[in-house]
Amino acid sequence: MSFSDIKVGDILVGTAIKKKETYALLLFEDGVTGLLHRKEMPRHERRPFHDFIQIGALYKAKVIEKDEEKGGLRVSMRALTQEERRTPLPRSLPKERDISFDGLENALRRWCGEER
Numbered sequence: 001m002s003f004s005d006i007k008v009g010d011i012l013v014g015t016a017i018k019k020k021e022t023y024a025l026l027l028f029e030d031g032v033t034g035l036l037h038r039k040e041m042p043r044h045e046r047r048p049f050h051d052f053i054q055i056g057a058l059y060k061a062k063v064i065e066k067d068e069e070k071g072g073l074r075v076s077m078r079a080l081t082q083e084e085r086r087t088p089l090p091r092s093l094p095k096e097r098d099i100s101f102d103g104l105e106n107a108l109r110r111w112c113g114e115e116r
Contacts, residue, residue, distance in 0.1 A: 003032050003071055010063045012075065013089055016053050024053040026061060026075060033072050036061060040076035042085070058089050 006012070014026035014034060026034045036059070038049035045052055053059070061075035062084070 001029050001032075003030070006032065006063060006066060006073065008063050008066055011060060011080065011084055012063065012073075013058055013060050014075075016055050016057055016059060019050065019053045019055060021050055024049075026059060028073075034061060034063070034075035035072060036075050036077065040064070040074075040078045042077045042080075060085070060087070060089060 001012075012026075012028045012034065014028040016024050017027045017033075018025040022038050024036045026036055028034060036053075040061075041049055041052060059077065060080065061077050062079040063073050064076045064079055065074035067073070
């Protein structure tokens, strides 16, 4: 799903890639990012926001704002209904074509002085 296909109200599943005390950044399909503010965490959650969000974990969120200029989204977990929350998260791995260690392998050679 590309950025242009996303609408306010859509429910997306993304991976937490960055977190601060007041917000987290989620990465969705096609490199689309969404900002999740701590005020948008689920109402029933009692843990502090910083402890609730774990880097690399999948989270379901609803799009509450779309910034066409910056190409980013504001998302909310609080806006999800109980039924939307109950729908299980996908358990799929990234597509094989998306996984590459070439950059890491080249950097490792450079770091070890084995540049070719």
